Amino acid sequence: KTSWGIAERPLMAARLKRCVVRRRDGPEQHGVAASCLRELRDKACGVLAIDKASEPITLVLAEDGTIVDDEDYFLCLPSNTKFVALAKDEKWSGKSIDSGTPWLLESVDEVDSAADKWKQLARQLKDDLSNIILMSEEDLQVLIDVPRSDLAEELAQSETKIQVLQDTLQQVLDRREEERQSRQLLELYLEALKTEDSILSKAAEPEAKSRKEMDVVDTGTSSTDPSATTALSDHVLAALKGKPAPELCLDSQDLELVLKEDAAALASALGWDKQKAAALLEACDQELSKRLKQVQTLHSLRSTSKGKKTLPWGDWPSSKRKK
DSSP states (O other): OOOOOGGGHHHHHHTOEEEEEEETTOOOEEEEEESSHHHHHHHHHHHTTOOGGGOSOEEEETTTOOBOOOHHHHHHSOTTEEEEEEOTTOOOOTTOGGGSHHHHHHHHHHHHOGGGHHHHHHHHHHHOGGGGGGSOHHHHHHHHHSOHHHHHHHHTOOHHHHHHHHHHHHHHHHHHHHHHHHHHHHHHHHHHHHHHHHHHHHHHHHHHHHHHHHHHHSTTOSOOOGGGOOOOOHHHHHHHHHSSSGGGTSOHHHHHHHHTSOHHHHHHHHTOOHHHHHHHHHHHHHHHHHHHHHHHHHHHHHHHHHHTSSOOTTOOOOOOOOO
């Protein structure tokens, strides 16, 4: 065995090899760096808490149980080679789960292979069906796309039960999409309310100030024409007259008030011709109708979401969503 002197330590540090070590009877792994086989054994005993009574340990390759006791062979191994540390009376067995190798290789292969991803997801459901809630939409879609016969074989269930399971997965996926649309619609609605309040407050201030000055200067000269009489407030008139697409600036209550106005009275109050006033009333009517439909959609989505809080496993309808 090589004896390392002080002058050789820089060279030794430069040749450190990264390794992964674990015990025969446990999945917990530890990464260590060693420059030689003896150093790897010492560090493995330390990180794996192997007592003196169990030494000397034997290092074997986790891949196939090859005993590594040659220094040159160790130096030829690639970085991140996985080792199993066997205590004095332990033996490695490829047929034993306790040896760790089959379990370790299977785990690594499944994580690294996209083709076997659905099998891991299926096993999660086999362990606990509530794992559906924890899955991403991508994972749900992966299980939905698996052929029914393959999934039935993996879960040891009949194809009829697998169909119910995949329908349930589709329902969960659809519900998430509905919730997303509902949230986006609500966010747009709240943003519109903020914009509306800001626009109306800015429009109302100069108009109110202007009208107050006109009342002081032109007292007694206001029109007495009945056709100019309107129940609309100053800020609504200011928005209608001074804003492009004013129907987008008003709230639904103000839109309802505008629609109660006669086209001739509205035209007179705004100083427009009757045709332009009629077009404005039509735009306000369309905007109000659109908003009411959006509210109905929100109520419908809310009812649908509430109705799906419990999952009746046997009564899920077949999904109509395209894969």
